[in-house]
Amino acid sequence: MIEIKPNIPGALANQQLQRNLKHTLTGSLESRNAAVAAVPNWQDLRNHARQVKLHTLERLDLYLERLETKIEANGGKVVWAEDTAAAVAAIVEIARSRSARKVVKSKSMLTEEIHLNPALEDAGLDVVETDLGEYIVQLCGEVPSHLVTPALHKSKEEVAELFIEKLGMTPTDDIGELTQAARRVLRQHFLSADVGISGVNFAVAETGTLVVVENEGNARLSTSVPRTHIAIMGIEKVIPRVSDLAVFLKLLIRSATGQKVTSYINLISGPRRAGEVDGPEEFYLILVDNGRTKVHSDLHFRQSLACIRCGICLNVCPVFQKIGGHAYGSVYQGPIGSVLTPQFLSESVAPQHPFASSLCGACKEICPVKIEIPDLLLELRQRVQEKTTKGRPFGEKAAMIVWAWMMTSPFRYKLASWLVTRIARRFISKGKPLLNFPPLSAWQKKRDLPPIPARSLKELYRARGGRK
């Protein structure tokens, strides 16, 4: 079971993490807002993108087959992987058959989801993450704490310390110098790698083109320098046409980084062709299901597969802003992570995720493809409680049954009200209860209780004879 609650005290008490979260998330929201304000038809774009995604999901079989046909026509090979084991096995097999020793990777959350790095290392491969954030996280032996900015939880001082220790660089906290140090090391890895693995932002069915959006040039190097390029994507990343890209790139980039455009947008349509001077000799696309068809078959939750992994729902979430990504304990974090994790892994594996939200709706308001995250969380809450209370109507379930019984009769409500105003109020003195039990104890750790009035509104209303 993946729990969130045990990680919270540590996250809240970590002053460095709190400073990093505040600094980075405030900055990224400000740049996003400025970038979006410059697009007058932003709402139209959101609506359009949502429609395209929902349409594609409706005809997912058609578009995936079209994608496969096109990729093969372009000289690439397509592997369908039903689950983690199949995806990992396919990649290990390709690497083995090429006698590969070193793999360079550009950013891919899906490879985190299938725990690819440890599997490749077990197979005797040297694995190097080449996205700067991912590289930092890998050097620390950690996992990403954000979909887009994996080392969000680190300050530049912490990165400097890490590079001094691991790369032997001379002390500095100049971001430019730190980046140069990583660049020097990574450049050698690109040149000596046998296989490059990349994620995919969008896969265009019409042309068999994979789109990889980045700023550092590491994805371009990972996908073009090594002899073999393996791209890996979840089956939901397919879009129908090249013309759809204009909308999706605008939405993704402005939401994810607040830029108008990223430094690089790679359009990859297969291996090197005769007469071309660069590019990989062979090209594979691994299409991964790993729970996605299960989500797809559930009409209520299908829309969660529309996610383009921009990470903006994390940035705007008051809970994520306080606890950061690692506290979620899952690969996908924040609001969309709390929707995806229980679905990919089952509600009983991640029962706390749907509840780790104040349901404020900031995620739904900002999502570029308008995923109704709070509504999905509510639905998941119901599923979690049904699973956990089935046949065992104790605790909260019992309380809810009694509560509903009280609330469905004016008489019983009146009785409950009388108990609260006559009895319970005597146990609260200056905001603190004399009896301290859940949920009152949780409330009053950091908050005073409200004073309970001697008379309810109904009683006061009755006492003054109804209408004034």
Next chain:
Amino acid sequence: MSQMNVSFFATCLVDQVYPQAGLAAMDLLERLGVAVEFDLRQTCCGQPAFNSGYRQEACRVARSLLEIFCESERIVVPSGSCATMIKCYLPSLFSEGSPEWESAREIGARTFELSDFLVNILGITETGATFAEKVTFHDSCHQLRELGISQQPRTLIKHVKGIQFVELEDANRCCGFGGTFAVKFDEVSAAIGNDKVGRIRESGADYVVANDVSCLMHLDGLLKRQGIGVKTMHLAELLIK
């Protein structure tokens, strides 16, 4: 023009913990010439169960709400959150096309959050209140994002005589209450709330006003625990001063 009739849905929290806000809302409506009916059979909108995943229990409570308000011309609620429950979520508790679903949709369409009712139905911007204090306003999430209400309360507050209104930085950011979230993730809830408390202090206001007593209960608890003298107040209490 004939007198407007409204049914007042106080909400359970106002009834039990903040009766003065309920009285203020009813008095305010009557002062503005509205005939207010307060049906004493009313209880709760079902939100505590609904938000915790107990749809069946929420459904039972919702059913009694439908019974009580099925004849009402208009229902006024002094809470953005409970108004959202009735307007946006109640129909989802019943199967589409069923008589209860129809009834929930009809009642939802006739339900109004108090400030929205005052400004958009009564066409009032000034309630005649006088309050010579420095006041700020917190947007509660459901009211802001589901009902799209943000200008109505500000318009009403700015027209209070003698008032010094200051905008709260990040006014549209959640206060961290979130219903049962406040006790299930109490530390996160309090941490989010303390950011809000910080903003309230920065505003220099002596009063923080909102349309939801749930947010105010949470903020008031934090303010009192830390010995901060800023007072919380429901919008209706301000508008009747």
